[in-house]
Amino acid sequence: MVAGTLLALLAVAESITQAGGATALGSTESVPVGAMPMPSDDVPEAGSGPPLLFLVFPLLALATTLPLPLMWAQPVAAALLATGAGVLSILAFHTMTAAGLVAQLVTGYRxxxxxxxxxAVLVTVPYPLLAVLVPADQPDGRLRVYTLLLACLAPVAALTGIAVRVRGRTIADTAARQVIAESLVEHTARGERARIARELHDVVAHHISMVAVQAETARLAVPGMPAAGAERLLAIGDTARAALTEMRRLLGVLRADADEEAAWRPQPGLRLGELNELIDEARDASGTGTRLILRGTPVVLDPGVELAAYRIIQEALTNARRHAPGAAVDVELDYTGAELLLSVRDNGPGSGDAGGGHGLSGMRERAAAVGGELRxxxxPGGGFRVEARLPGKDEEAG
Known part of the structure; x- marks a missing residue:
């Protein structure tokens, strides 16, 4: 606001000077060439010409500078008003001020x-045209200079504003993309940590649980075992159970915000050899009957579905050994074509995952991740049951 007022005052002062010069020039041209003015001739003195120029020139000067206060709230209107006033001043009245030139450059940049x-570029087009139209032999040389300066600098000011705008947008877009990329990386890392936690829980906890069960079974199943041997087996079982407790705590930390890495290992599936190995391992660990029942025609499913099914079976068997020791377990797979029905049932007390671990939630997450569901x-009739419905392979779809 202060700068605009100062420019307006300077423009008015310069316009009055230009009006005085134009009046003096008009008075001189009114005397015929070669004629000697007589004392009685009525010749106006310099600066005493028609007062119209002393009104028009200041008004035009104000018109070229007054749009400056509008350039913050209404930059388009300010540039159009300044350009219109500047073109009118040059084209119709052959006048322009340095303050008006500065105002035009500032509003064009804005x-x-x-x-x-x-x-913004089109608004500056009239000045190069005026530079061609304004005669080079203007009595006031300043008009020619101002017009040439506007023809050169007005487009530069507009292009500079456009370049600054593009650069600012580029920086903002780059920062936004970086934030999105960092968020995506963080989200991916959290998902990967959750996957690692599930894998550790399903694989490592499974084997540690087997150690605890086998140690307890050996201590009770071998008659006449020396006291020292029984104590060692009891210590092994206690250590394994303590390890399971500690692992659950560490897995909770890993699921929340840990930043550890785990090595990739070949992922199992529903191949008959792998299932039999898993069933035999569970049978040997628990010392009770564990059966595998297949219904329908086994087909190769999506690797993610097969991995989810294998892990659900593995976790369900681990839960059965942990919460229903000595109970018989039936593992049933029913290939219906459109879906795979999976069931793991024991005839124990029906406590399920009463220990409060991540077993059931992990199984639900696995089923949901491949588009299935788990209950x-x-x-009925006693025991605990895990049922999953997973996407199968429609025979018509191949």
């Missing part, structure tokens, strides 16, 4: 930063 880039609860 228009380039805030308005349409094409419109758990007491089985």
């Amino acid at each position: 228009f380039g930063r805030r308005g349409s880039p094409v419109a 758990t609860g007491p089985a």
Whole structure:
């Protein structure tokens, strides 16, 4: 606001000077060439010409500078008003001020930063045209200089504003993309940590649980075992159970915000050899009957579905050994074509995952991750049952 007022005052002062010069020039040209003015001739003195110029020139000077206060709130209107006043001053009245020139450059730059880039450039087009139209032999040399300066600098000011605007947008877009990329990486890392936690829980906890069960079974199943041997087996079982407890704590930390890495290992599936190995391992660990029942025609499913099914079976068997020791377990796979029905049932007390670990939630997450669903609860007639419905392979789809 202060700068605009100062420019307006300077423009008015310069316009009055130009009006006085134009009046003096008009008075001189009114005397015929070669004629000697007589004392009685009525010749106006310099600066005493028609007062119209002393009104028009200051008004035009104000018109070229007053749009400056509008350039923050209305940059488009400010640039258009300044350009219109400047073109009118040069084309119709052959006048321009240095303050008006500065105002035109400032508003053009602001228009380039805030308005349409094409419109900002088009607003400066009249000045190169005026530079061609204004005669070179103007009595007032300043008009020619100002016009040439506007023809050169007005487009530069607009293009500079456009360049600053584009650079600012580029920096903002780059920062936004970086934030999105960092968020995506963080989200991916959290998902990977959750996957690692599930793998550790399903694989490592499974084997540690087997150690605890086998140690307890050996201590009770071998008659006449020396006291020292029984104590060692008891210590092994206690250590394994303590390891399971500690692992659950560490897995909770890993699921929340840990940043550890785990090595990839070949992922199992529903191949008959792998299932038999898993069933035999569970049977040997628990010392009770564990059966595998297949219904329908086994087909090769999506690797993610097969991995999810294998892990659900593995975790369900681990839960059965942990919460229903000595109970018989039936593992049933029913290939219906459109879906795979999986069931793991024991004839124990029906406590399920009463220990409060991540077993049931991990199984649900695995089923949901491949587009399936999982239900758990007491089985009819006693025991605990885990049921999962996973996407199969439609025979018509191949």
